[in-house]
Amino acid sequence: MARPQKPRVVSDDVPASYFKPQGIPLVTLREVVLTRDGCEALRLVDAEGFDQQEAARRMGVSRSTLSRILAEARRTTATAISRGLALRVEGGAITRPRGADCGHRPAGLHTDDSSEGDAQTVDNKGPDRP
Known part of the structure; x- marks a missing residue:
């Protein structure tokens, strides 16, 4: 059994959770996941x-x-750019520095370990996408 990841301190929020090629609807693109860490x-x-x-x-x-x-x-990131995929930023074992004002989150520590660790390619056409 693998050892749990130590949370990584992430001080900056990404201004957008998706980056994609211009002119192509997001619902038609495959995507890769870049963790917040x-x-x-x-x-x-x-x-x-x-x-x-x-x-x-x-x-x-x-x-x-x-x-x-x-x-x-x-x-x-190189995979997303070179293959024309959408890049989704989410997940990772992260924590916020004490006293950081992250906007919608209270100051203090915040942990998010929803990522599986490795980048994954996801097909955007699914039950939760139109």
Whole structure:
């Protein structure tokens, strides 16, 4: 049995939960899932320019764990872009830093471990989609 994931500190909310190719209706697209901790790793390292050691410290994980999260996030993002898939941001074993104001959530810790860990491709045409 696998050990449960340690929650990763995610301080930024993503402004949108879906990113998709322009001009194609979402209901016709397949999608890949980027976890929120993966999105945070991309933000810290690639957008903010932190080195992996500092990004790992900010997320509360080891540098090698951050490296694995980052590699999977980059692979998921590259897959979405290169194959014209929708990118859905959700899930992951995350926690919010104390005192963070996340808008609709109360300050303090928030854990969401709804992700299964690996990126997955999902067919948007299902019972919950028109």
